[in-house]
Amino acid sequence: xxxxxxxxxxxxxxxxxxxxxxxxxxxxxxxxxxxxxxxxxxxxxxxxxxxxxxxxxxxxxxxxxxxxxxxxxxxxxxxxxxxxxxxxxxxxxxxxxxxxxxxxx
Numbered sequence: 001x002x003x004x005x006x007x008x009x010x011x012x013x014x015x016x017x018x019x020x021x022x023x024x025x026x027x028x029x030x031x032x033x034x035x036x037x038x039x040x041x042x043x044x045x046x047x048x049x050x051x052x053x054x055x056x057x058x059x060x061x062x063x064x065x066x067x068x069x070x071x072x073x074x075x076x077x078x079x080x081x082x083x084x085x086x087x088x089x090x091x092x093x094x095x096x097x098x099x100x101x102x103x104x105x
């Protein structure tokens with residue numbers, strides 16, 4: 001089957017939609033959303049993803065190099081960090097998409 005986006009996108013995006021619907025009312029505005037609300041939504045979605053796919057949180061490569069000097073010299077982005085970043089990007093994108101519908105061009 002051909003995907004336009006990675007399969008992970010198709011697993012996360014419905015959870016993003018549900019989180020936005022759950023946490024925000026119909027007349028949401030980007031200015032009203034606090035950093036804490038965003039972090040709470042990302043955490044909620046991430047926890048749901050970990051329940052569905054526990055391997056996201058248990059990255060053996062990430063644990064293997066933790067604490068070594070080599071890991072200190074350059075940042076390492078393991079599965080959990082990349083997944084959280086993707087959730088954040090999709091969440092911001094959805095919020096902008098919804099906010100745009102309130103302002104006609």
